[in-house]
Amino acid sequence: NAGVTQTPKFQVLKTGQSMTLQCAQDMNHNSMYWYRQDPGMGLRLIYYSASEGTTDKGEVPNGYNVSRLNKREFSLRLESAAPSQTSVYFCASSDIPRGNYEQYFGPGTRLTVT
């Protein structure tokens, strides 16, 4: 039982490049989330997916797109990376419909945009 996995762990992009961050969970959770963590700002929600087939914007969605590929996988795409997107990105999952309100986090991806 690996929990929540994310790839890659580190990435350096040039301004304007695109990339997709991958996230998968093996806990059969319905809800999945993408956060970014910046110094002094805590975790801010980018997008979330309450269940397979649905996605919703969070607090800071601009410049990102997401895909809930199936129940296990939830990817985050940066179409044209900008230096302001330099951050640590976390994927998380929870099982809210079954009353499991705890969020389980992946190990994070450190992204640098130059």
Place this chain on the structure above:
Amino acid sequence: AQTVTQSQPEMSVQEAETVTLSCTYDTSENNYYLFWYKQPPSRQMILVIRQEAYKQQNATENRFSVNFQKAAKSFSLKISDSQLGDTAMYFCAFMITTGNQFYFGTGTSLTVIP
């Protein structure tokens, strides 16, 4: 709007001493869960303790306990017998049971001094 405030960006404590981290939140909802997460230098987010808002009894997990004051919307974390491994960033968070989003504070960086 839902907000979480952690007013202590940094704290330190001597090993074996007790420290309390503050958290206040704002919501007009009545049913919600509160959490404290720990993020050590490894970056992995780890659940420390959680509290259901409908329970009056304060949650306890070994050396970690909370002081939950619902009327004051306060949720502080007390760490007893501090250990070097407690050095980490600590985040307060909550979610309302009718929603899907977690709301995080900006974190408190705790250093345990040998």
